[in-house]
Amino acid sequence: MIKKIFACFVIAILAITANAQSTLKFAYFNYDEVLKSMPEYAAATRSINDLRAKYDAETTRSENDFHAKYEDFLDGQRNFAPSILKKRQAELQELLDKNIVFKKEADRLIEQAEKQAYAPVHAKLRKTIAKMAQESGYAFVLNADNNALPYVNNMIGEDITVALKTALQ
Numbered sequence: 001m002i003k004k005i006f007a008c009f010v011i012a013i014l015a016i017t018a019n020a021q022s023t024l025k026f027a028y029f030n031y032d033e034v035l036k037s038m039p040e041y042a043a044a045t046r047s048i049n050d051l052r053a054k055y056d057a058e059t060t061r062s063e064n065d066f067h068a069k070y071e072d073f074l075d076g077q078r079n080f081a082p083s084i085l086k087k088r089q090a091e092l093q094e095l096l097d098k099n100i101v102f103k104k105e106a107d108r109l110i111e112q113a114e115k116q117a118y119a120p121v122h123a124k125l126r127k128t129i130a131k132m133a134q135e136s137g138y139a140f141v142l143n144a145d146n147n148a149l150p151y152v153n154n155m156i157g158e159d160i161t162v163a164l165k166t167a168l169q
Contacts, residue, residue: 027133028142028149029161035125037165044117051113055106062099069095128167132160 035041073088080088133141141160142149152159 024139025137025156025158026140026142027136027138027158027160028144028152029129029159029164031125031143031145033145034161034164034168035121038121038125038168040121040124041118044121047117048110048114052110055110059099059103059106062095062102066092066095066099125164125168128164132163132167136160 070092073092077085077088129141132138136158138158142157144152144159
């Protein structure tokens with residue numbers, strides 16, 4: 001009697017486990033690989049690189065102006081009256097401070113532009129993932145970047161990296 005109950009219990013557990021495994025499936029993909037393959041990502045990257053180049057050019061111009069004024073200061077400092085010397089030192093310090101403030105502001109603006117440029121790209125990728133998950137009946141979709149998913153049982157998990165890249169082209 002106990003053996004029959006135990007056997008029924010084991011069969012019920014196996015049936016539940018088999019049923020759960022057959023209905024629960026998931027997908028995984030490499031987020032960075034898919035993201036960087038999108039044409040919108042390339043366009044956003046070009047835009048950011050162009051903006052960064054403009055800020056770098058202005059920073060270089062400002063640095064060159066500072067270096068030229070500093071060299072002029074060094075060349076003439078022996079001949080300057082004390083009040084002129086202090087005035088020139090203050091001008092150089094002010095120019096240096098402005099350059100530092102500009103560099104920090106440029107970095108902040110570039111970071112803000114990156115967020116704005118890449119936001120629609122990330123949104124499109126998320127929307128495509130959700131659509132693919134719904135259509136294929138995935139319980140969830142995992143990001144496999146940075147070795148976050150060291151093992152996947154391919155019987156219940158599917159790599160959708162290539163499918164996403166194709167869908168987003």
